[in-house]
Amino acid sequence: MRVLVRVAAVLGKFLGGTALALAVFLAGTYFHVRGALPSYSGTLELAGLKAPVEIIRDKNAVPHITAGSIEDASFALGYVHAQDRFWQMELMRRVGQGRLAELVPAVLVGSALIDSDRTMRGLGVYRRASESVNALSPAMRTRLDSYAAGVNAWLADDDQQFGLELTLIKLMSGGRYRPEAWRPADSLVWAKLMALGLDGNWRAELLRLRLSQKIGEDGVKFLIEPDGDSKDATLSMVLAAVKDIDLDRIFRGTDNEVTRKRMASNEWVLSGAHAVSGRPLLANDPHLGFSFPGVWYLARLVGPGFDIRGATSPGSPAVVLGHNGTIGWGFTTTNLDSQDIFVERVDPTDPNRYITPDGARPFGVREETIKVAWGEPVTMRVRETRHGPVIDDFIRRSDGLTPQGHVLALQATALDGADTSAEGFARVGSAQNWEEFLAATRRIVSPMQNMVYADTSGNIGLISPARVPIRRKGDGSMPVPGWTSEYDWAGFVPFDELPRAYNPPAGRIVNANGRLVPDDYRHFISKDWAEPYRQRRAAQLLGEVQRHPVYGMIVMQADNLTLDAAEMLPWLLKGAPRNARAAQARDLLGRWNMFMLAGRPEPLIYDAWIAELQRGLLADELGEELYNSLPVPDVPLMVRILRDKPGWCDDGGTKRTESCEDAIALALDRALDWIARRQGNDMTKWQWGREHNAVHRHPLFDGVPLLRDIASVRYPADGGNQTLNRASPSFRGKRPFDAVHGASYRGIYDFSDLENSRFATPLGQSGNMLSPWARNFVDRWQKLAYIEIGGSRGETARSSIGTITMNPTGPR
Incomplete structure (x- = not known):
């Protein structure tokens, strides 16, 4: 889960200077020479185990952990996770804790990390994770304790090298940073963050409310295509209540990879x-x-x-x-x-209270203090209602004023303690x-x-x-x-x-x-x-x-057929071409088999065309900021507009009245202009893969010129937003068609012989960019070459890259 995109953006700017980039590069070489990579072999005496444990890393660096109990297996898993991915674990828990601003000076990177911390503190993610530990059975708490003990056994090594990422953070902290001990609540943070994102629709509710203010109730109903009984009978009441709330500010201020939802997965x-x-x-x-x-x-x-x-x-x-x-x-x-926003009415006689069906009730209030590297702590006051936290309080206000009439509160099952x-x-x-x-x-x-x-x-x-x-x-x-x-x-x-x-x-x-x-x-x-x-x-x-x-x-x-094109192409190709270039493009798409292949021009023309068409249909209606808040091109919505709302095809910024045929033709011209600027005028040489790279960005170093190529992974990719082999573009920024979302794992399990099951991930086991096991799966992933995780102990050991034996010592 790419919860750290904001960290990437701000640290990229900070690390972009040539001098610092060179220093970071030299530091990377230094740590490579010093042997910062963990050892996959040896015998260890560790407190916290019940019995000996063996960890054999197979030829792909996958650990095969053999233990006398699930608790000891969890201990060893915590240890190997820390060996290979601790900096990822550290940043993940700090996202949930709302403690990113402690790591990087705000004077260097601005307020983005503070804003992220404010949202996480306001939601109370780590607070709820800590409470949830107590709701678990004794057996599960023991397993979490064992896992934490395994992580901490790795952290306890006084000579431990924490890798380039955390070493850089330590340098920026003036040498004060050292990882804290892992706790069971830290393990529950991941589940909370996943739940907030995967079930998350509260920001979609905010977006719909913003859209209602712009295009009215009927317009929003059309955009979201409601089914069954309409829930919007109360919309007029809600719009009146929130007229003084800055919804745009709240939407922008709570925007991060945890709260920003992108949905996709396949199973059969x-x-x-x-x-x-x-x-x-x-x-x-x-x-x-x-x-x-x-x-x-x-x-x-x-x-x-x-x-x-x-x-x-x-x-x-x-x-x-x-x-x-x-x-x-x-x-x-x-x-x-599973997430609802409630518009709460503040008591007009007492701003410290809000109205409930049983009369006025005082807000629950808690104070949160966010430590800021090289800066003064930030204190925030978070109010709670019977439904949940007041999200207005997550946002910094330069005027220092808070609307008094109504506030927005969030109820979510993910925040259940x-x-x-x-x-x-x-x-x-x-x-x-x-x-x-x-x-x-x-x-x-x-x-x-x-x-x-x-x-x-x-x-x-x-x-x-x-x-x-x-x-x-x-x-x-x-x-x-x-x-x-x-x-x-x-x-x-x-x-x-x-x-x-x-x-x-x-x-x-x-x-x-x-x-x-x-x-x-x-x-x-x-x-x-x-x-x-x-x-x-x-x-x-x-x-x-x-x-x-x-x-x-x-x-x-690996299938790359995009079935949305079967619905969209008849509309795109309906009218007559208006110039020779458009005719050539239309001819290509007319003969296209709808497969999104990296070496072909048709996928690029198609995606660029529908992206420009959606912008032409909606940007003038909604305004630039609202339009950019919408998801990626929505083919069912565009078909509904072309079929049922032809008035939306008119460009409000011109004097003439455009038809839908005009809008489609203009969108194609804009798309072809954009591609020609990047790939030349010879349409037959255009390639989807030149614009559609699968981009696996390093959260800290993707913005550093000397480190980008060894820290991040990019490669031309087949697929698209609606293919089974999903590789969804962002449709934003300077490279709008780079794939940023798609398959993160592939598993195929054969129940006639589970040893014949197949497993795949896009990159590798290690999170250390200098490790030979950081990208060892990339070529296989592109060639659909899965691995097997099985075999006897002897078979695994014969081709292993190392074996660690853990023996218990001291009191448990």
């Missing part, structure tokens, strides 16, 4: 009737923001009663995605609406059958994931577990009055009524963030389903073959 599971082997196949590729290092870390945990393999998240002791020799599982995001989700996800890895799998998922509060399942007995299934709010009125897609109980949450959907399927007659389950439940499902889940194109394409490919091999799953995960 087949019964044995649809597999060549006669046993189930399960495929999953979760999509997240690209970064260096990547989100996931591959590992295998082996011990009495467990053999769990797959993707772990540095900072957490669980295998989040994978199989355990008996069952396997995968996730896609449901896009649950009794959250047991971490235990639920961890218990999934120990389940041996469908009933145990369901029992584990009962513990999940947030985020809601569509969790597919298969087992060696031949069963397949799906469950989407979480606390799903039951609203007394409305669907939560827009802010609602908080001074009345009319829109309050009335509880949560009972677990047994959550969406599920077990051994469905079709023998196939597919989800790619698309609509999960039919219209007659009795509970509200979301209105923010992803566009149907990836889900439709996966179902299409699965239906074309009666029985699929493992390799067929690989081919599907």
Whole structure:
């Protein structure tokens, strides 16, 4: 999860100076010479273990951890996570703690880190994570303690080299920085941040409210295409209440990678009737923001009663995605609406109180102090209501004034202090059958994931577990009055009524963030389903073959057909070309097979054309700032405009009245002008991959010229925003088509022989940019060459790159 993009931006500016860049480069060489890379071999005596543990790193640097208990395996996993990814873990927990500004002087990088800290402190992310520790079972707390002890065993080495990133931070702190001990709450921060992002729609509510102020209630209804009973009957009341609240300031000030939502993932599971082997196949590729290092870390945990393999998240002791020799599982995001903004009415007689259905009630108030490197501490006052924190308080105001009439409060399941989700996800890895799998998922509060399942007995299934709010009125897609109980949450959907399927007659389950439940499902889940194109394409490919091999799953995960073009091209190609260049482009797209291939010009022309068309249709209606707040090009929306709202095709900035045919032609001209400036006039030589690089940015060094090429990873990429092989452009900035979001992991599990399962991540195991294991998967990822994580101890050891033996010493 690329939660540190703001750090990248501000530190990039700071580190961009030639002198400092050279110093950093020399420092990198120094640490390489000093042996900053961790040792993967040796014997260690460590307090905190019950029994000896062996860690064999296979030929791909994947640790195979053999321990006498899951607690000791968690200890060792904490140790290897710290060895390979500690600086990533440190920045992740500091994001959640709201303590980034302590690391880098604000006088050098401005206020961005302080703003991020204010949002995290205001939300109370780390406070809630600390509370959630106490909600876990004794067994899970012991496992978290063991994991933390493993991290701290690595930190305790007095001669420990923490890598270039944290060494630079130490230099900027005047030598005062040293990592603090890892705590169980630190491991829960990752889950909280994921839940806020994956279930997050509160900023979408803010955006819709801003849009309502600009284009009115009917315009917003058209943009978001509401279904069923409209929740907007109260919109006039809400708009009146928030007229004095600076929604633009709040939206801008809370914008970061935690709160900014991008949704995508693929999963499908087949019964044995649809597999060549006669046993189930399960495929999953979760999509997240690209970064260096990547989100996931591959590992295998082996011990009495467990053999769990797959993707772990540095900072957490669980295998989040994978199989355990008996069952396997995968996730896609449901896009649950579990976050609501309530407009609270401040008591007109006492600004320290707010109105509730039972009369005025005092705000809960807490003070937060943010330490700032080289600067004075920043103190913020956060108010709490019965619904949650007041988000107005997250934002710095230069005028020092706070609107008195109304404020906005956020209620979110992710901010529940009794959250047991971490235990639920961890218990999934120990389940041996469908009933145990369901029992584990009962513990999940947030985020809601569509969790597919298969087992060696031949069963397949799906469950989407979480606390799903039951609203007394409305669907939560827009802010609602908080001074009345009319829109309050009335509880949560009972677990047994959550969406599920077990051994469905079709023998196939597919989800790619698309609509999960039919219209007659009795509970509200979301209105923010992803566009149907990836889900439709996966179902299409699965239906074309009666029985699929493992390799067929690989081919599907690499599929580059963009089905949105089937809906959009008839509109784009409807009119007559207006010049020879347009005719050539239209001819190419008319013969295009709709595959987004890096070496072809058609994907570039198509994406540039629809991006320019959406801007032409909406930018003048919404204004530049609001337009830039919208997601990437929305094909269903553009089709609705062209079909139902032709008046939106007119450019309000010109005297003449443009038709939709004019808007389409002008968008093509602008797109072709832009491409020609970058790739020349010969259209046949244009290539999608020259503009569409998969960009895995280093959070700290991507802006440093001498370090960018060794710190970050870039390569031309197939795919696009709506392909199964998702590689979604940002559609922003100087390189708008660079891919910044896509598959972060690929797993394929063969239940006829789980040793034949396949695993892949885009980069490598190590987060140290000097390590040979930092990018060892890049070439394989591009060539669809997955790895296997299996084999006996002897087989793994024979080709290993090192073995660490841990022996217990001292009191536990």
